[in-house]
Amino acid sequence: MQEILTGLIVALDVVALYLLLPDVKKRFLLSLWTAILHMIFPIIGYNLGNWMLSILTQWSNLISSILLFFIGLQLILSTKNRQVIAIPLVILAITASLDTFSVSISFGMLNLQKHLFIMSAGIWTxxxxxxSLYLAKSHFPIKGAILKWIAGISLLTISILTFINSLDNT
Structure with missing residues (x-):
């Protein structure tokens, strides 16, 4: 269940970004690119996380909670930067998906179910x-900052719980 919720959380960051882009012409293509990258980056992150786990077994939960904490903090702090610039579709999809790489390193270190998280992240995204691209075109009133706050607080919560669990296991 945690993997499915985490897939949703990493997708919320994209929603927050894409709600700010009312003039995207190829919404389906951008959504597809972003979903694929939300599945590729976690595969790389999981493999790196598992490799790090084999090297840093005793430190993995602490490192994982620190990574998740700072990613959540970055999401919250990024709500202040609302500048929108025109960039190519592929670059936009990569930029929107890159954070799933670092998140998946943390989950790889925690040995969560890789395939379930990857499918969840791709489908949700x-x-x-x-x-959100459709709603942005229709000038939907919800602001992306709210979703970034929700995603950021969720990652902060997961990081704190992971840290507490690592203290209990010591």
């Missing part, structure tokens, strides 16, 4: 990014 595709559906929510397409909906």
């Amino acid at each position: 595709f559906v929510l990014s397409y909906i």
Whole structure:
């Protein structure tokens, strides 16, 4: 269940970004690219996380909670930067998906179910990014900052719980 919720959380960051882009012409293509990258980056991150786990077994939960904490903090702090610039679709999809790499390193270190998280991240991202691009074109009133706050606080919460669990296991 945690993997499915985490897939949703990483998709919320994309929703927050894409709600700010009302003039995207190829919404389906951008949503598809972003979903695919939300699945590729976690595969790389999981493999790196598992490699790090084999080297840093005793420190993995602490490192994981620190990574998740700072990613959540970055999401919250990024709500102040609302500048929108025109960039190519592929670059936008990569930029929107890159954070899943670092998040997945943490989950790889925690040995969570890789395939479930990857599928969840891809499906949630595709559906929510397409909906948010559609809503942005219709000038939907919800602000992306709210979703970034929700995603950031969720990652902060997961990081704190991971840290507490690592103290209990010591």
